[in-house]
Amino acid sequence: MDASAAVMNYPRRDARDKLSGRTRYTVDRSRPGMLHGAILRAQAAPARIVRLDVSAAEATPGVRAVITGRDAPGLHGIGVADQPLFAIDLIRHQAEPLAAVAADTMEIAKAALAAIRIETEPLPAAVTMEQALRPDAPLVHPDWTSYEVLFEGGGRSGNIAWEATVVRGDAEAAFSRPDVAIVESNFRIGRQNHLAFEPRAVIASYEDGRYHIETSTQVPWTVRNVTARVLQIPASSVRVTVPPVGGGFGLKFDCALEPFAALLARKSGRPVKLVNSRQEEMLTCLCRENAELRIRSAVTGDGEIVGREAVVLMDCGAYGGEQIFLTTMTAHTLLGNYRLGSVKLVSRAIYTHTAPNGAFRACNGVYNTFALERHTDEIAARIGMDPLAFRRRNVLGAGDLGATGQVFEGDALGPMLDRMAAVKASRPSRKAQAGRRLYGQATTVGTWFVFVGPSAATINLHSDGSASVITSGVEIGSGTMVQAVPQIVAAELGLRPEDVIVRAADTDAAGYDVGVGGGRTTVSLGAASRAAAIEVRRKLLAVASQMLQTPAEKLELRDGRIEIAGIRGSGTTIAKVAQRAQELLGPLSGVGAFTNSPVVSQPGCARGHFIEALEIPIFAVHDCEVAVEPETGHVEVLSYTVVQDVGRALNPRAIASQIQGGVAQGLGYALHEEITLDEQGRIRQTNLETYRVPLATDVVPVEIHLHEGAPSRGPLGAKGAGEVPILNVAATVGCAVARAIDRRVEQIPLTPPRVLAMILDKAPAVRLPHIAERWEDNVLPRPARKS
Amino acid sequence: MSISLTINGETHATNRDPLTPLVDVLRDDLALTGAKAVCREGFCGACTVLMDGQPVVSCLLPIASAAGRDIRTVEALSDGGELSPLQKALEQHDVVQCGMCFPGMTVALTSFLASNPNPTREQVKQSLVGNICRCTGYERIIDAVLAHAQAMQGGG
Amino acid sequence: MAEAVAAVEEGATPLAGATWILRSPIRDEKLAGSYVAVSGLAELRAIETGDREIAIGAAVTHASLCAALNGSADCAALVQAAGAAANPAIRNVATIGGNLCAFSFAASDLAPALIALDAQAEIYGVSGPERKPIETFLAARAHLARGWLLTRLLVPRNGRISAHARLPLRKAGDYPVAIVSVSAKRSSDRTLRSVRIAVGSVEPVARRWPALERALEGRSLDPEEAAEAARERVGDFQGRDGVEAPGWYRMQVLPKLVRAAMCGVLAQA
The missing domain is CATH 3.10.20.30 (Beta-grasp domain)
Incomplete structure (x- = not known):
């Protein structure tokens, strides 16, 4: 098949209803007899539950079900099963669920919550990672040793939920070389809230002995499996379907309200709707985690990085969740981009008595890239080398070793830097626009990946010449399920994309899927769909070959027809062939599957990693110019330019939309958005007055250049394009601001008060006394690995 | 009552x-x-x-x-199922993503364009200060609005 | 009007645009037991330009104030304040009176603008209407005995030129962390006469900046000099710490806002 047949600016088919307000997201849906659910959440943490009495709630007229931890005994988690559905005995974070009710109206449900009697005893808290790492710190999970470990290999101890390490080469020797400069940088990063417009929402019912969960999620199969786990029921008794999702960004990459609604539905015998209020969303958002980092490099005078060591502390909140997995991604991001002679890295997920964190578009890659690129600028300054020349000299190219010893294929970052340089040379600087403000500019590089994993697809080709694709893919707004997937299938089958129907996710209808996120949708669901289409195509061609008396290899599919190669009008329509096939063989269908294939890392150098090497890396080069108002600390972005590795761009216009949107979200992270915690571990930004995301006046048009041709196992050479645009925004803005104000930028977001404090030298340097001076002292003692 | x-x-x-x-x-x-x-x-x-x-x-x-x-x-x-000219422009420019903000955004822009048929880019942005979009980064919406306004002017 | 005042006397809370009151649950505040809707009262929705003063009904919205008084030389700072507050949809509903009666709202744009313009608040109680200087009203409003209604704001027409400068953390759309409104009598030689400078959002309640007014009185209108004089006196305020900005920051940015407001005044002089 000619790959170019799949390339087009095919518009979204769901835009019409979305624009006219007719799309029914989960929050817009209801069912006959539906009850309204509500959750009682803890006011303060940590605390011991002395008494939880729900009898008054149960006795409230109109209340149909009340549930507590007794109804959901199972624990779930990623890597370690440490999380219950409700707080049982111990409340570990503010807003942790204590009980839930379903009632005829929301007013009754809220009144019932108010009638629940709860008595608690406060416990000593570990709110910050510094507090949690003290030798005498209160344990967030006193029973941590009893938990089921779901993935082997991580270090664990007390409040250290997970520890992953990378040791490659002889870093000790590198750091003791006489000809190196040793550069050390510290960073502290805040939390970021996704602010998906549709809150987490679900409608559940219990019918014929099975649960039907209709929910706003990115991961229907995780919802199915986690619900089964915490309810201790067979996973096959849970069916998950997903209406259009009003924004995810990683927030909905985990099971959320679904088990509560499922339990309430079973207990009440009625459908139950449960929707988070915006305040609940703010208090329980699975934020991009706050983190603290120390990175140290040994660099020769001519710019060779002979050694790098780093300690990264990631706050997972009260439960491990995604951060346990994300310890893996530190190696590939903080120690990505550049050739390193030797490496020592420890990445730790730390339990604190705060709301759990989670996955957010490019996850820790965003702040690791910020830290790495700022550190890179500090190295360049120290050795007196131009920062861009330093990057050009050191970026990973074909045959170079990554952090974990994998061998990279193809040259991407080098040519992309060259392309950015050419773009910049072709247009004037915006410096004049800065006026009397301070001007700064920076170019940065970034490395992210496709979270490949399993996907399945089934395609039915109907006798009217249309096809339907059945997957567990969810349309969260990125457009993949309404653009890339129908484009790929249509190109393979010679149809128009509008003739390809894509079924909404339903775990009863489609095979397993990891979920929509991690830049994997186009790659994994696209590849599974393509494989299914290839099977249909083969069957179709066999029948057409008979009908047209022509060998299959001499037939072409395009524009809804099967033609003898090169002879337009010689063949017949696909519909006619499908009809004939249906008569001869029965309806035509094909199935496809896709999953990751192992990529080799250097044996023995990575421990506790879920992914030791990147199967499909994605690269990005960003550039921006900023103006900083010296009297107020306001940062204005004057220009923003992206060169992004996309493998092959299947829908360039849709990719541009993802880049503009991802950069805007990155600008929010870099400049405005920060979730902070008070001394009791409570989130201070509980609404949109204090949590400030970029508005139309805060963004600029991003100049976009797509870099095609880097190797990819994705369908037709595609890579994920939606996740990576946010990757180096904070890095680029951070480096540009640091140059503008001539200060060390060690924290983001660069809010006006923070920037002004730096300009006035009122901002104390980031100190991390809980990170030991010697790298080895930050690593758990572990038995030698069995060879 | x-x-x-x-x-x-x-x-x-x-x-x-x-x-x-x-x-x-x-x-x-x-x-x-x-x-x-x-x-x-x-x-x-x-x-x-x-x-x-x-x-x-x-x-x-x-x-x-x-x-x-x-x-x-x-x-x-979009009475009767027919999109308004502004909605059509937004559809044709393929600017929608998750779509949750678009109903409000479309209503605000409809009113704004009624009183400002030939706006500048900055005026469109100012008119959207009370409409957050978390997906799109706004600029392509504004491109579509300006193209639409220009088309309406040209068309009389 | 009398009915409305009687209802207020009996404990009802006046309700105008409702944009602040409907957010009570989010502030963890209970709704009042009863409300009396005042937006329908014609006398509260009128704007009358007389020879000596402009009378603005308390139920006039931000948007209608801008539409009615845009270009009015006497109200420049007020129009700028009303036109920049919140966002367009809120400005269409939120009223002048509602804004000034939201006691816990420190970031009101209107309050410093009205102080700078030497406006008066008309309060209608059981004994009839009464006028208070706006600054007095703002300082006392939370403690007034029940049974009053803010009915009108009166801006004198005395040849003042004025300007309003605000600092949101984004470009627009959030509440300003600091505000400076300035007015002065028009003078032929560009000296500052009867200068009034009001500062909002820095402290819980907007107020004048007397030391800076004294320092600038009679001096020539030089924004840079005014900023310098402000820099020397930012200690006159005790900035309030908030989730969005620390107190020191609100004070630190005042010279910049003074300069911007003075530039606005200069443009009209």
């Missing part, structure tokens, strides 16, 4: 508390779920409706204050 509301040209009587936000009546009682209650405090604009032609946030509008006023929701912009 019954309150009479005029929504999209139809009269509806409701017995809800006079302080009930209009958005709840639209969504829960009238199945007009185009208006989204995203922040419930007037910052996001996803629940924007027109009151006597002016955009207002229906999450902070008590039904008592809406009584006797002409309320138009996003559903009225």
